[in-house]
Amino acid sequence: MTAVTSADGGLRAPRPMLVHALAAGVDFERYFRWRRGRDGDPFAVRFPGFGGAVFTGTPEGAGEFFRAPVELLTPPLPNPIEPLVGSASLILARDQRHRRERALLTPAFHRSHIAHYANVIRDSAVEEQNGSGAGPAWRPGVRVDARAAARAITLRVITEVLFGDGSRSRRAEYTDAVVRFLNAFNGPLMLLPALRHSAFGHAPWDRFLAARDRLDALISAEVAARRTAGADRSGSDVLSTLLAARHDDGSAIEDADLRDQLRTLLVAGHETTATSLVWALYRLHRHPETLARLRTELADLDPDGDPAELSRLPYLDAVCQETLRLHPPVPIVLRRLTGPFTLRGAAMDAGDTMGIAVPLLHSDPRVWPDPEQFRPERFLDRRYGPAEFAPYGGGHRRCLGSTLADYELRIVLATLLMRTELALTRHYSRGRIPMSVPHNIATGPRSGITFIVVSYQGRVGDSHHNTM
Numbered sequence: 001m002t003a004v005t006s007a008d009g010g011l012r013a014p015r016p017m018l019v020h021a022l023a024a025g026v027d028f029e030r031y032f033r034w035r036r037g038r039d040g041d042p043f044a045v046r047f048p049g050f051g052g053a054v055f056t057g058t059p060e061g062a063g064e065f066f067r068a069p070v071e072l073l074t075p076p077l078p079n080p081i082e083p084l085v086g087s088a089s090l091i092l093a094r095d096q097r098h099r100r101e102r103a104l105l106t107p108a109f110h111r112s113h114i115a116h117y118a119n120v121i122r123d124s125a126v127e128e129q130n131g132s133g134a135g136p137a138w139r140p141g142v143r144v145d146a147r148a149a150a151r152a153i154t155l156r157v158i159t160e161v162l163f164g165d166g167s168r169s170r171r172a173e174y175t176d177a178v179v180r181f182l183n184a185f186n187g188p189l190m191l192l193p194a195l196r197h198s199a200f201g202h203a204p205w206d207r208f209l210a211a212r213d214r215l216d217a218l219i220s221a222e223v224a225a226r227r228t229a230g231a232d233r234s235g236s237d238v239l240s241t242l243l244a245a246r247h248d249d250g251s252a253i254e255d256a257d258l259r260d261q262l263r264t265l266l267v268a269g270h271e272t273t274a275t276s277l278v279w280a281l282y283r284l285h286r287h288p289e290t291l292a293r294l295r296t297e298l299a300d301l302d303p304d305g306d307p308a309e310l311s312r313l314p315y316l317d318a319v320c321q322e323t324l325r326l327h328p329p330v331p332i333v334l335r336r337l338t339g340p341f342t343l344r345g346a347a348m349d350a351g352d353t354m355g356i357a358v359p360l361l362h363s364d365p366r367v368w369p370d371p372e373q374f375r376p377e378r379f380l381d382r383r384y385g386p387a388e389f390a391p392y393g394g395g396h397r398r399c400l401g402s403t404l405a406d407y408e409l410r411i412v413l414a415t416l417l418m419r420t421e422l423a424l425t426r427h428y429s430r431g432r433i434p435m436s437v438p439h440n441i442a443t444g445p446r447s448g449i450t451f452i453v454v455s456y457q458g459r460v461g462d463s464h465h466n467t468m
């Protein structure tokens with residue numbers, strides 16, 4: 001559909017702006033579908049405090065977006081998540097600094113390095129199930145909050161990936177600090193910068209700053225202890241890799257920058273995967289035939305065998321891909337232009353922002369027949385290009401942790417299903433699919449999706465062992 005333009009040839013801006021911004025904030029997927037249906041592709045959206053953006057949701061537009069010259073693209077500023085990740089974060093880095101910092105971080109997230117964490121990932125899921133994690137043991141009849149459980153699992157994984165094997169008390173301290181930090185950065189603070197002001201220590205902004213200071217103190221203490229220990233604490237975790245890394249001029253990463261990068265990885269490295277895990281469990285249990293087919297694929301594998309085998313299962317892979325198609329954890333990809341560019345015929349200038357509405361891209365009926373249907377088989381039938389399927393963005397800023405996210409999602413999902421039989425609670429087993437709303441750096445279901453444990457079979461030696 002051709003975009004609707006104003007009399008001067010530009011895209012028609014929606015009015016009144018605040019009403020449109022609120023509609024997008026309440027249900028952005030429905031709003032984006034409505035805007036594309038009304039105004040075509042691309043279309044303009046404005047957000048109070050952050051300016052406007054021109055969005056596309058077609059493979060043609062995504063192809064133009066990802067092929068845009070690197071020198072023309074920077075992250076948009078001000079950015080809603082800057083208070084979370086910090087100004088030195090790789091997500092917000094620009095130009096040469098982005099290339100330099102990404103080059104330092106990339107080896108730690110290479111596929112060969114991530115493969116070493118297969119047992120860590122599997123064991124984190126098992127710990128949560130047997131009651132050694134954040135929640136109760138998954139005994140028959142227990143109600144499980146899938147979002148709380150998924151966050152606990154992925155937080156344990158990312159903490160070990162970043163800092164190495166630590167004591168249970170240290171992991172608990174990080175988990176508590178990260179959860180408080182994320183919960184303090186609510187939707188209004190993210191979307192309305194005018195609320196980011198102190199009020200004698202009692203405003204939401206004050207509570208957020210206190211939570212951030214606590215998390216930063218933990219990270220800074222970890223960095224200081226590791227620097228003091230020197231070679232005696234060398235290891236394969238991300239912090240060890242970053243401490244040993246050097247820029248081209250031989251300089252090390254400054255502590256303030258290192259703290260921002262680690263905070264970014266703590267936040268982004270668990271929330272997105274946790275959200276995808278919740279949606280995968282929900283979709284599978286709303287589609288019993290799909291769940292049965294996946295269980296058949298898993299049936300011949302030893303639950304205590306090599307977890308790396310799980311990442312190579314074709315139908316498990318298809319289930320995870322289809323989940324990411326329907327529920328991309330970061331549904332908007334934004335870039336600010338440093339020079340003129342044309343996106344799908346819309347002329348833009350330096351300072352303008354363009355974006356991809358990933359839910360629209362993932363539901364284009366020309367690429368995805370019956371796009372609203374959960375049908376993993378489509379990923380067995382063909383391969384999709386980066387301009388058709390982009391759950392982690394694309395181009396030179398594609399998510400650095402996508403390999404870890406994919407690997408972790410497959411191993412955790414399979415581990416849970418191999419040891420547990422679950423049933424959705426009545427509220428979620430029927431009716432409408434829960435609305436997806438912003439949760440800090442990612443989007444996910446408005447409330448935690450709950451399950452009842454039907455049966456649980458732990459590994460030999462677990463204190464809570466039941467026969468499935």
